[in-house]
Amino acid sequence: DTGVSQNPRHKITKRGQNVTFRCDPISEHNRLYWYRQTLGQGPEFLTYFQNEAQLEKSRLLSDRFSAERPKGSFSTLEIQRTEQGDSAMYLCASSLGTRVDNEKLFFGSGTQLSVL
Amino acid sequence: TQLLEQSPQFLSIQEGENLTVYCNSSSVFSSLQWYRQEPGEGPVLLVTVVTGGEVKKLKRLTFQFGDARKDSSLHITAAQPGDTGLYLCAPFRGKLIFGQGTELSVKP
Numbered sequence: 001d002t003g004v005s006q007n008p009r010h011k012i013t014k015r016g017q018n019v020t021f022r023c024d025p026i027s028e029h030n031r032l033y034w035y036r037q038t039l040g041q042g043p044e045f046l047t048y049f050q051n052e053a054q055l056e057k058s059r060l061l062s063d064r065f066s067a068e069r070p071k072g073s074f075s076t077l078e079i080q081r082t083e084q085g086d087s088a089m090y091l092c093a094s095s096l097g098t099r100v101d102n103e104k105l106f107f108g109s110g111t112q113l114s115v116l
Numbered sequence: 117t118q119l120l121e122q123s124p125q126f127l128s129i130q131e132g133e134n135l136t137v138y139c140n141s142s143s144v145f146s147s148l149q150w151y152r153q154e155p156g157e158g159p160v161l162l163v164t165v166v167t168g169g170e171v172k173k174l175k176r177l178t179f180q181f182g183d184a185r186k187d188s189s190l191h192i193t194a195a196q197p198g199d200t201g202l203y204l205c206a207p208f209r210g211k212l213i214f215g216q217g218t219e220l221s222v223k224p
Contacts (some may be wrong), residue, residue, distance in 0.1 A: 004158070033211055042122075042204050042214030043159065054212065091158050093212075102147040102166065102208050107158025 002026060004108035006092050012114045013082055020078045021111045025094030031106065032075050034067055035091040036060065043091055049075060050097055082115045089113075119143060120215035122205060128221040132194055137218040139188045139205035148188050149212065150179055153202040171179045 005024040013019050025032045032052050037042035046065070047057045051072035061067075064082075069075040079086055089112050093105040121140045129135055139148065147166045148164045151159035163172050165181035165188060176199075178191040192199055200222050206212040 004188075035214075040125075040219065042202075042206075042217045043212075045213065048211050055147050064222075093158070102149075102164060104161055104164070105159075105212055106159070109157050112156075 004094050004106050006090075006094055006108035006111050008111055009109065010112045010114075012116065014116050015082055015084060017082055018078065018080045019082055019113065020076055021090055021092075021113075023075045023077070023092030023094075023108060025092070026106055027073075028096070029071070029094035029106070030097030031103065032069055033093040033094045033095075034075070034077050035093065036111070037089045037091055038087075046077075062114070079113075082113075084115045087113055087115045119213050120205060120207070122203075122215040122218050124218060126215060126219045126221075128194055131222055131224050133198055133222075134191070134193050135195055135220070136189055136191045137203055137220070139190075139215055141186050141207075143207075144185050145207040146185070148181060148185075149206050149208060150188070150190055151204040151206065151214075152178060153204060153217075154200075159202075159204055160189065192220075195220075197222045197224050 007022045033048040034046040037043040049069040064080045067077045089110040092111045093107040095103040095105045123138045125212045149164045150162045153159040163179045168183045170181045176193045202217045204217045208212045
């Protein structure tokens, strides 16, 4: 299966520690998105890349959050000095990136972060 | 301000019942996507509606886009336990902007 892959699936960390998540998109997809989802809510947009360029960042993405996609393939999302409020499911998605509207997104299974 | 409102937020029904969930906005959308998400997994695309008044069917699921392209509905006929999940609507504006979702539980 060559779907979107996210690692790790689960991460438990202590408050104040740094964590890094990885996302491997579908190989021919140019766009990669990060979302955050808390229980009972829809996913909230964080940021997205077109190839290696980070085109948009949400106001939700504080300066403790940084995302990279250095070679336009896999992406990492790092959270520094984690806080309990960062506990959530972090979802990655990818799409072909050939349309300005109505792109079809394929999501990974997410990384569940718990900050103690 | 919330771009999208989904209702109801929670729905618990018995197997075999019919149900409708709604996605409403004051904005006009060029298209709207519906996703279903199971616990511990990412959302999976069900359908995209593009034309005002459009109706699309996916087995027991019927999706409708409002004439003014501001609202949409999802109707499920004879719900089954396998339909349990979080149903999300989202317009695409450079990225998907999700509503809060409708949490559906179908009990056998």
